Amino acid sequence: MQFDHQDVSRETSDRLETFAQLVRKWTAKINLISRNTVGEIWDRHIRDSMQLLDLAPDFDHWADLGSGGGFPGVVIAILAKEGSARPKFTLVESDLRKAAFLRTAVRELDLDATVLAERIENLSPLNANVLSARALADLTTLVSFADVHLAPTGTAIFPKGRNWREEHRKAQEAWSYSLSPVDSRTDEDAAILIIKDIKRV
Template sequence: MSNAREQVLQQLSVSRETTERLDAYASLLEKWNPAINLVAPSTIKDLWTRHFLDSAQVLDLAPPGETWMDIGTGGGFPGLIVAVLASEMRPELKMTCVESDQRKATFLRTAARELGLAVDIQSKRIEDLVPAQADILSARALAPLVRLLDFAEHHLAPNGRAIFLKGANHQREMQEALEKWQFQADTYPSKTDPDAVILSLGGIRRA
């Protein structure tokens, strides 16, 4: 048992069933990654902190709501991790993961099935989907903020909230976005990267 795994599980404080799901998910990622490159190979050894804990922190910041859309889910971050945790903590939550890469979407469907998660996997381009009217929209390492806000306008419910994990350039991205958009923003420090933040945005409309 790795120290990182123990530390992350201690922070998450989840049931044995959820722990088993996370372990099974880690095994699936390690098995599929050489063929599909779901995460950068150099980060597999840091899977529990770099990907699992990084994704898990968005659930704590999410407002109440029943529908959650995660865009550009890739190997499942944060959408599938949120779905695993929500099955215990917020069972009413309905998760949709959007991933246009067909191979990654196949992985997500396989993982959801093997983990026993009722997740809707959409293997289309985000802009081609019917507006979702989602209560919560999330994305991690997908696109600049100004582009993410296009997706948020398309898919968020009027009172919905967007939660974006952003790196060291978040302040510059915010300034660029404010030239085209108006929004109310809360910024939270990342638990896994001192230079990163989680942005929680509401009231999104074009300037």
């Protein structure tokens, strides 16, 4: 199913708008998103995050690393409430102020999500079916995180900008994996990298 602001349920649409308002409010105090993009929050951040759910396999545990302002983790957790399944979400954010924001969003939006205010390197393996990270690190680093925190048959979904091919080339020096790039619907220069079968070279 492809999600858009117009074709989700009223309840989900309301939750997404409530979340957008929370992001605007907190961004005035802490740097959740660039203040230059606050006016474009739906296209630049929410819809950009929504498209990831269409690319994910069935899952019961989705982990989002460096969740920051809740993109994509909180957005996906909101959308997932529409289905009959009740997957759990783990949102990892080492910045204590951003983690406080995430906990506020989870509570106010009634999401089945746990916020871990820890450094990714210090976490025990999360064993997630799906792992995401947006604007967090280079692909080599992200694949190393996925190697630790994905379940054996899990899938990593990483949105990347125009330099993704170069990042992929460098990552292959240390890692072997299957890659399926998908064009972003919200940025013609960007791609979403779907990665599986990770092994160290």
